[in-house]
Structure formats: C-alpha cells, structure tokens
Amino acid sequence: MVRSLALPLTLALVTSLPLAAQPDTQVPQSQAEISLGFAPLVKEAAPAVVNIYAKIIRQDRARSPFADDPFFDDFFRQFAQPRPRVQNSLGSGVILSDDGIVVSNYHVVGEASDIRVVTNDRREYQAEVILADQASDLAILQLKDAEGLPSLGLRDSDEVEVGELTLAIGNPFGVGQTVSSGIISGLARTGTGGGQGFGYYIQTDAPINPGNSGGALIDVNGDLIGINTRILSRSGGSNGIGFAIPANLVREFVRQAREGEGEFQRPWAGMTGQPVDSDLAEALGLGQVDGMLISELHPQSPFVEAGFEVGDVVLEVDGEPVNSPSEMAFRLSVAELGGTSAVTRVHQGETETVEVALMEAPNSPAADPITLNEQTPMPGLVVGQVNPEVITKMQLPLSTEGVVVMDPGPYAGRGGVRAGDLLLAINGEEIAAPEDVANLLMNSGRWMRLDLMRQGQRVSLRFRL
Structure with missing residues (x-):
C-alpha cells in the first residue's frame, strides 16, 4: 500500500518547487522540476528539526515476595522499597527561533532530568524544559548557549485543508533524521489515542513511527503546521494514520514560555457537553447536525456570567466550528487569558453570538490545603x-x-x-x-x-x- 502512493506523490512534488519561491501552486514546467521532488524544500526545513535524547529517572518499587499471593498481595504491595530506574527517551523537536526555542512532546521530555539535543549538522546542546503540559502533550525547551540557529515559521493551522501535500521530518526508531511524505487526510480529530480531553489533531498519512514524536509536519512552503505526536496502530509501526498537534496551539505555548509562565494557562470554560448527533438535532429542532450541546455548567463559569444555559448549543468560537468538548477546549486554549471570545450559540431556537470573558478557574472558595x-x-x-x-x-x-x-x-x-x-x-x-x-x-x-x-x-x- 505504501508503494502504491509513492508514484503519484512523487509526481505531485513538482508543486513544491515554485511554492518555495511564491505562494501559488504551479504546474511543473520541465522534467528537471519533476525529478527534483521535495529536495529543495527538505534542504530548507530539515536543519530546523533536531534529535532529542532524554534521560528520565523513575522510582520503581521492588517486587514484593507476596506479589502472586491472592490474600497477602494487597497488604504488602506498598511496603517494597522504591529504587531508581533510568529510562532513556528518544524523540524529535523543532527549532522555532534562532536563540534556541525548541518544541517537542511532553511524553519525550516532560519528566526528563537530562536532555541532549543534536542538530542536523551534529552540533550538541544541553536543554531545559521551560514550559510543559501533559494534557496537551507539548513541551518548550531552551537550548543553552544557542544562537544563529535555523528555524521554522508557524502557519495558521486553521487554514490547513484536507488533501494538502505534507512532509513529516523526525528521527524514527533512532536511525537518524528521516523525511516521509503524504497528505493531510483529516482535520479536527479529537479523542484519538487516549489523552485527557484536550486531544485535537491534524491527521496525516505521511508515515510516522516511534522516534518521530515531537518532529515537524510541514507544508509545501516549508511552514510548520503541526507537531507529530501519535499514531493509530496495533503493531507499533505506521499504518498511515498519524496525528499532529496544530501549530496554533504551539504558537500559544511559545508565547507563554517567553512570558515566563511556569504552567500552561488555558481559559476555563466550567462546562461539560456532548456532540450534537442526528437524534439530538431532531429533538432540538436544529436544521443541521452541528455543534456541542451544553449538558452541565458550573455556577462560577464565565459562560453563566454571559447568559449561557444548560441546553444551549455552541456552534462556533471566534468563527471556528465547535462540534465536541475537545474542540471547545482547543479553541479556548489558543485564545489569550484576559480577553474575550465571540461564541456563537443556539439559545431557545435563536442563533446569536455572545462575548465570553476568558478567565482562569477561580480559587474560590480558597482551597486552603x-x-x-x-x-x-x-x-x-x-x-x-x-x-x-x-x-x-x-x-x-x-x-x-x-x-x-x-x-x-x-x-x-x-x-x-x-x-x-x-x-x-x-x-x-x-x-x-x-x-x-x-x-x-x-x-x-x-x-x-x-x-x-x-x-x-x-x-x-x-x-x-
């Protein structure tokens, strides 16, 4: 199946040549343009993708002598002494600025005690995590004593369309930097591959394997559209269904990291909801199957302050469609705290747009731990x-x-x-x-x-x- 995609993809590469110089896609003009393929694009983008070697120290407990005993196991499970175990993690990252700001996945570097970053030209840097968030599976690194590094620009990931050509660059299986090609095969994939409710991905059929995590998914202009993070596979290898975290969320992470935030700050919705299916749409009298039904609202939610009620249907946030709780969480995550978002809803049969304040979850009443x-x-x-x-x-x-x-x-x-x-x-x-x-x-x-x-x-x- 992979071979069957190779020829048409190679022929389509031609579009990357003029695109490197101008924004409009053009038909190849010569055999030379066809034979070059993605080579000019890779030469531009690959130097900004790095290999990451991380060392994680975990505290494992020694196996209890009663581990297999159906009666004593529960009593003695907690008494084994913890012992440190070194776990080596291998992944990829993308340089986003010439002073050494690098983005990768949380599951690659989020808990690491020692991080070594190797560039495409074999320079090595020590790095430290300056902002990380497990729910989003993103981490921002700062390379020590770095300057004048190549970097990738961030594209507005909301403009990405299904069918676009794309390249995945990373370090699969630790064999060294590798480039694979494909297309964008899906958008707004939510809840895929587990996670904690913030999963919202761009889907690609460009082969992604272990070690590609944290690597770049770029378009034919060489702009970063996503950070490779997950695959859907029973074997552990690529089956042509890979997922990337959209560049718009990466942009917000970089902004907060530069402002010195110790934790990623995302606006609090204070609500739960469910996708509107055909049965719900019919019951609610909606003309189409779109949106997210609000099923619960916390009394302190900013949506309550804005007049939202249980039973309202959220259609859009800042002009972008919302069809699930994960999409809602993503749309709020890419917006800045302290401002407002324009939220389009169906309320008592009428469609309207309401401004909602973007705020943190309040510490009220005080937790007083x-x-x-x-x-x-x-x-x-x-x-x-x-x-x-x-x-x-x-x-x-x-x-x-x-x-x-x-x-x-x-x-x-x-x-x-x-x-x-x-x-x-x-x-x-x-x-x-x-x-x-x-x-x-x-x-x-x-x-x-x-x-x-x-x-x-x-x-x-x-x-x-």
Missing part, C-alpha cells in the same frame, strides 16, 4: 477544599464539592487512600472543611473508619492506629 503533621495518625496526608481550580487540576467531575485528598502521603497511601478521593466522614463524623480531618483523626482512638467517594462509588476503609 492542609498537610497533616507527625502528631497525627496519617502524617503527610494533604487535603483541601474543592473549588474550580482544584476541579481543573485534579480532573474531578464538574459538580464535585467537599474536601478532597490532594496527596495521600506514605501512611494513608498504604491503607488504600488515593489522590482525588473525596473525604466524607471519619468514624461517622462528617467532614465539612480541611481542618476537620486533623481534628477527627486525633480523636479517632485505636480504630478508625474512613468513608470516602471514589469515582462515584462510596468506599469505606478501616485502619488500626
């Missing part, structure tokens, strides 16, 4: 009050209220308590605020029953203190 000390039966346990900021950071359901475990610490963790658990009661006494946890633990006696809510299920744990 408390870390239990050595005087309590569970030292190291961190608990806090749930609010929109906590809901966002811990990925809790939008309607969550109460006191949440932010970190179980060593002792509560051994007893089965997990981060994200909602604490309901201790020995039957309800927990209303973080400070209640320490007070109730100190007066719990020799035995304690902890009632909590985990993923919608009520759980009771018993401890001997």
Whole structure:
C-alpha cells in the first residue's frame, strides 16, 4: 500500500518547487522540476528539526515476595522499597527561533532530568524544559548557549485543508533524521489515542513511527503546521494514520514560555457537553447536525456570567466550528487569558453570538490545603477544599464539592487512600472543611473508619492506629 502512493506523490512534488519561491501552486514546467521532488524544500526545513535524547529517572518499587499471593498481595504491595530506574527517551523537536526555542512532546521530555539535543549538522546542546503540559502533550525547551540557529515559521493551522501535500521530518526508531511524505487526510480529530480531553489533531498519512514524536509536519512552503505526536496502530509501526498537534496551539505555548509562565494557562470554560448527533438535532429542532450541546455548567463559569444555559448549543468560537468538548477546549486554549471570545450559540431556537470573558478557574472558595503533621495518625496526608481550580487540576467531575485528598502521603497511601478521593466522614463524623480531618483523626482512638467517594462509588476503609 505504501508503494502504491509513492508514484503519484512523487509526481505531485513538482508543486513544491515554485511554492518555495511564491505562494501559488504551479504546474511543473520541465522534467528537471519533476525529478527534483521535495529536495529543495527538505534542504530548507530539515536543519530546523533536531534529535532529542532524554534521560528520565523513575522510582520503581521492588517486587514484593507476596506479589502472586491472592490474600497477602494487597497488604504488602506498598511496603517494597522504591529504587531508581533510568529510562532513556528518544524523540524529535523543532527549532522555532534562532536563540534556541525548541518544541517537542511532553511524553519525550516532560519528566526528563537530562536532555541532549543534536542538530542536523551534529552540533550538541544541553536543554531545559521551560514550559510543559501533559494534557496537551507539548513541551518548550531552551537550548543553552544557542544562537544563529535555523528555524521554522508557524502557519495558521486553521487554514490547513484536507488533501494538502505534507512532509513529516523526525528521527524514527533512532536511525537518524528521516523525511516521509503524504497528505493531510483529516482535520479536527479529537479523542484519538487516549489523552485527557484536550486531544485535537491534524491527521496525516505521511508515515510516522516511534522516534518521530515531537518532529515537524510541514507544508509545501516549508511552514510548520503541526507537531507529530501519535499514531493509530496495533503493531507499533505506521499504518498511515498519524496525528499532529496544530501549530496554533504551539504558537500559544511559545508565547507563554517567553512570558515566563511556569504552567500552561488555558481559559476555563466550567462546562461539560456532548456532540450534537442526528437524534439530538431532531429533538432540538436544529436544521443541521452541528455543534456541542451544553449538558452541565458550573455556577462560577464565565459562560453563566454571559447568559449561557444548560441546553444551549455552541456552534462556533471566534468563527471556528465547535462540534465536541475537545474542540471547545482547543479553541479556548489558543485564545489569550484576559480577553474575550465571540461564541456563537443556539439559545431557545435563536442563533446569536455572545462575548465570553476568558478567565482562569477561580480559587474560590480558597482551597486552603492542609498537610497533616507527625502528631497525627496519617502524617503527610494533604487535603483541601474543592473549588474550580482544584476541579481543573485534579480532573474531578464538574459538580464535585467537599474536601478532597490532594496527596495521600506514605501512611494513608498504604491503607488504600488515593489522590482525588473525596473525604466524607471519619468514624461517622462528617467532614465539612480541611481542618476537620486533623481534628477527627486525633480523636479517632485505636480504630478508625474512613468513608470516602471514589469515582462515584462510596468506599469505606478501616485502619488500626
């Protein structure tokens, strides 16, 4: 199947020659133009794509001697001593400025303790992560003592169209820099390959393999349209379905990194929704199957302030279509905090556009996290009050209220308590605020029953203190 694509792609390469000099696509004028293929384009773009070698130190626990015992395994699972394990990660990156700003994937460098970047001409640089976000799978690096480096420009990824020719440049399987060609085969792919709800990808059939992660997906003008991040494959190799993070999100990451942000700041919607299918469209009396139905709104959501209600259908954000929660998250992520976005909705049968303020998830009421000390039966346990900021950071359901475990610490963790658990009661006494946890633990006696809510299920744990 790969061979069957090679000939037509090679013949189409001709369009890249005039495009390197002028924006309009032209028919090849000579046999020489046909034979050159993508060579001029690759010579321009490849020097800005780098190989990345990252070292990640993970704390693994030694295997318990009771690991295969159906009874004792639960009791002894947490008691094995952690030991460090060095994991080497191989990937790619793209230079975006001559002073050494490089973009790659979070899963390549996000947790690395040592990062080495090798350019196309074999120069080596040490690098540090200056901004990373696991949900978006993006990381921005700064190369040390770098200057005068080749770089790629960012294209407006909203202008990309299905059928455009594209090149994927990276370091697949560690064999060295490799270029593969294909077309844009899909746009607005969401929820593909897992992730945490922020997945929104450009799809290409240009072969992408392990090691291509963080590499460049470019158009025939040599502009960056996406960062290669995932493939859809059962074998682990390319099946012609690869995904790239759009350049518009990369642009916002670079802006925030240059402004010194320690974490990626994305506007908070405070809503949940679902795609409008044919049944929903008929029930809502919509003329077409488009948009995202708002199914839940947090009382502090800026959309509530703007007059949105459950049952409204969001059609567009800043003129771009929205058909799923992932698309909504992406559209807000590429907008700047502190401004507004024009959101088109269907409200009570009428289509209208409303300005919505772009704000962070509020820390109100204050989370007031408390870390239990050595005087309590569970030292190291961190608990806090749930609010929109906590809901966002811990990925809790939008309607969550109460006191949440932010970190179980060593002792509560051994007893089965997990981060994200909602604490309901201790020995039957309800927990209303973080400070209640320490007070109730100190007066719990020799035995304690902890009632909590985990993923919608009520759980009771018993401890001997």
